[in-house]
Amino acid sequence: MEHFEEICSIDQDVIGDFSRSETIRTAVQEKRCLIQQSEQGIAGFLIFTNDFFDNNFISLIIVKPSERRKGVATALLAFYVEMADTRKIFSSTNQSNTSMHKVFEAAGFVKSGYIENLDDDDPEIIYVKMK
Template sequence: MEHLDEIGTIDQEVMGDSSRRQYILKAIQEKRCIIQQNEHGIAGFLIFTNDFFDNSFISLVIVKPSDRRKGVATALLDYYVGMAATSKIFSSTNQSNTTMHKVFETAEFIKCGYIENLDEGDPEIIYVKINYAEA
């Protein structure tokens, strides 16, 4: 809870509004939020669930704009994969989000499907990583 304001500020900087504040608050309360810190404070955060068809799902990865392209998102993904409750970890991003596609590829996630009609004209691409150490 001590990091809620800083996480909310980062999210607002990226999104342009504070519409996800309650979502972030709930994730923190339920211990489903992981932060990556550096010498300047929080560089990024990840929110996950464990209810995606009985598998782990990374629902949000946000990196502070000033800390992008420094491995923060990959570090968050790698950390979560190591602690995930299931051996299969899923996530997704819009087809248009080329930066996140590169992050998933770097973290060795594999494209495994897509969902149409969430965002008009921009399908959601689904990724999976199988943690063989847990399988």
């Protein structure tokens, strides 16, 4: 919990509000939140669950804007893949999030499907990585 406020501040910088603070608090308390540190503090974080059709699922990856394009998301993904306890690891991003698509593909994730109607006119693209 010592990093909770800094994590929420980074999330607020990225999405513009504190609407996910309770989700983040729960993930931190349940030890489902990984952080990547830099010399300036927390560079990014990853939140995961273990209940996506009995598979691991990365539900959120956020990188501090000043730390982007420095390998933070890739490092978080690689660390999580190593620690994940299922053979398949899933995640997703909006179709419009081209930067995250590139990160997933570089990390060896492949497209696995999509979900319509979560966000208007911006389908959620599902990715999977096999261990």
